[in-house]
Amino acid sequence: MNNLPVSPNLIVVGGIAGLAAVAAVGVVLFNNAIRSAMCLVLNFVLLAVLYFSLNAEMLGITQIAVYTGAIMVLFLFVIMLLNLGAPQLLVEKKDPKRFAAIGFGVVLFGLVGSQLLPAFNGVSTPQALDDFGGPHAIGRTLFSAYAYPFEAVSILLLVGLVGSILLAKRRI
Amino acid sequence: MGDWLINHPFWHALLRVVLLVLPVLLFVVPIIWFERRLLGWFQDRLGPNRTGNIQFSRTSRFVPFFLKGKKFHLQGLAQPMADGIKLFLKEDITPSAVDRAIYFIAPAIALFPPFALGATIPWGPFPLITPVADVNIGVLYILAISSLGVYGIVLAGYAGNNKFSLLGGLRSSAQLISYELAMGVSLGCIVMATGSLKPSDMLAYQGGAFWGFKESAIGDILANWNILTPFGAVAALIFFICMIAETNRAPFDLPEAENELVAGYHTEYSSMKFAVFFMGEYASMFVYSAILVTVFFGGWHLLPFRFDYLAAHYPAAGDIWHVLDMLNGNSFLAPIWFILKCAMVITGYIWIRATLPRLRYDQLMSLGWKSLLPLAVSNLIVIAFWIFATDTFGPLVGWATSFLAVLILIGLYRSLNKNAESTQLASRTIELVDPSPRRTVELVEPAQVPSA
Known part of the structure; x- marks a missing residue:
């Protein structure tokens, strides 16, 4: 960490990362469900920008297409249909469980951080190799080495689709 | 310290971004004028043709001599500017019960995708200034941003x-999600044919030999634009329909269906905030037509001829081919041809708007899911057959195989649909609720007033 020179690029990346962290905090702190969801969208987009800046374009664009473009739209859909916008419904009373939650959160952060952070120590070029994780490489790996898991996952998705249709429609 | 200030890639990137965003912003005004004039023509009326006619005074001292008494007819080109000024100066009403933060952010978010969408689209043979980023994931970027x-x-x-706004918003999300699928698959067809996700590689592929017939007269002269190949034409048709739906234009403008939802999602917006939505719609029209032109219509080239190939391989008349190549777009003329082609696509938009009535919601969904998506997927299958056969046996066998695949698919479709009885919508009749005589209005003769 210490041998990383402070360059404008690093400042930009740091700024984006900081904004993403602020957006993540906003997801938890907003009472209004729509605003929380929008903070999550902002967080996803900023994460994708971070990936772009680290030369991992494929990962970033997947992040935007899948999470921001599809999943969060469905979330917004549900929030609107259930009309969860009224903030007064979501204000909780003071609750001792809150402190327990904070404690558990800190412990979880310590656990994950103790495993993840040492790996970043001494990294001086925060950039993937050229075409690392590009569409060609991913496609080739997915359809050769991981062809069987890929097909298994696609069957799983198909089963999920059929199941949801069966549950939603009584008579087909 | 001073070195990176000047030579930093940031400045190059900024130049590229400005050269992308400024035209998109500037072309909104002429597109609005173009649409209104064309609509007027289609509907057998004049359209806005007065605004902007200037007549200088004959006698005033403030008018220079060469302008005295001169008339200028702008054919109503100033009408969009007048509209813009009107929208700027209108009272900006914010209803009291809106969710303030989101109410103010929403127009800005609506403006973001049209301006970000074109970042991977090259508009000329200038690799230094276009596209903004020639990344490996160009088409995926377009799909993600859209x-x-x-x-x-x-x-x-x-x-x-507001109930109507909410309904418009919900309709729009259902519509966009449904049509994104078919759009993605139709772009995927071209991605498979090209073997790359880069729009610049797609352009290079479209400069190749016609239908893959290398070393033959037709392949040397004609370029392989995707619109000229059968599956490319099908994919282009699907993409065109889907992009009309994605930009919420008629006949897919259900989010703002005026006769059902007042004005749809922007019912509560007035003044500049409404103008921002309006601008975003027209900007996205322009950008989507640019994508269609790049992916299917050979980008900035004027005609599908391979003058560059001819110049390289037939040096006897090399100079003529070279000049023709320059005229065909391999020079500063490229942006002009590109914009003219976009104008053609926008004309298609407006023509469809003037021709077709708005779809019903169930028609919209069944068109997207039952027609476009199966068509796009079967197109993908045909292309896969074509690629395989062409790579192994050459172009002639490739085309024969894909023709056979089309026949098999049509046969499959027919045999699957043979048993399904043709359902016809029940014709609607109007029944009066209560045609009893007491509901009829009785005419009461006014009492005779004796004339004075």
């Missing part, structure tokens, strides 16, 4: 705190 377009509309519909 999927963000739903946010502006959904949030505007929600923030308005």
Whole structure:
């Protein structure tokens, strides 16, 4: 960490990362469900920008297409249909469980951080190799080495689709 | 310290971004004028043709001599500017019950996708200044950013705190999600044919030999634009329909269906905020036509001829081919041809708007899911057959195989649909609720007033 020179690029990346962290905090702190969801969208987009800046374009664009473009739209859909916008419904009373939650959160952060952070120590070029994780490489790996898991996952998705249709429609 | 200030790639990137965003911003005004004039023509009326006619005074001292008494007819070109000024100066009403933060953010979010969408589209043979980023994931980027377009509309519909807006927002999200699928698959067809996700590689592929017939007269002269290949034409048709749906234009403008939802998602917006939605719609029209032109119509080239190939391989008349190549777009003329082609696509938009009535909601969904998506997927299968056969046996066998695949698919479709009885919509009749005589209005003769 210490041998990383402070360059404008690093400042930009740091700024984006900081904004993403602020957006993540906003997801938890907003009472209004729509605003929380929008903070999550902002967080996803900023994460994708971070990936772009680290030369991992494929990962970033997947992040935007899948999470921001599809999943969060469905979330917004549900929030609107259930009309969860009224903030007064979501204000909780003071609750001792809150402190327990904070404690558990800190412990979880310590656990994950103790495993993840040492790996970043001494990294001086925060950039993937050229075409690392590009569409060609991913496609080739997915359809050769991981062809069987890929097909298994696609069957799983198909089963999920059929199941949801069966549950939603009584008579087909 | 001073070195990176000047030579930093940031400045190059900024130049590229400005050269992308400024035209998109500037072309909104002429597109609006173009649409209104064309609509007027289609509907057998004049359209706005007065605004902007200037007549200088004959006698005033303030008019220079060469302008005295001169008339200028702008054919109504100033009408969009007058509209813009009107929208700027109108009272900006914010309803009291809106969700303020989201109400203000929504127009800005609606404006983001049209301006970000074109970042991977090259508009000329100038690799230094276009596209903004020639990344490996160009087409995926287009799909991802276009999927963000739903946010502006959904949030505007929600923030308005209005039933009609909310319905418009919900309709729009369903519509955009449905048509994104077919759009993605139709682009995927071209990705498979090209073997790359880069729009610049797609352009290079479209400069190749016609239908893959290398070393033959037709392959040397004609370029292989995707619109000229059968599956490319099908994919282009699907993409065109889907992009009309993605930009919420007629006949897919259900989010703002005026006769059902007042004005849809922007019912509660007035003044500049409405203008921002309006601008975003026209900007996205322009950008989507640019994508269609790049992916299917050979980008900035004027005609599908391979003058560059001829110049390299037939040096006897090399100079003529070279000049023709320059005229065909391999020079500063490229942006002009590109914009003219976009104008053709926008004309298609307007023509369809003037011709077709708005779809019903169930028609919209069944068109997207039952017609376009199966068509796009079967197109993908045909292309896969074509690629395989061409790579192994050459172009002639390739085309024969894909023709056979089309026949098999049509046969499969027919045999699958043979048993399904043809359902016809029940014709609607109007029944009076209560045609009893007491509901009829009785005419009461006014009492005779004796004339004075």
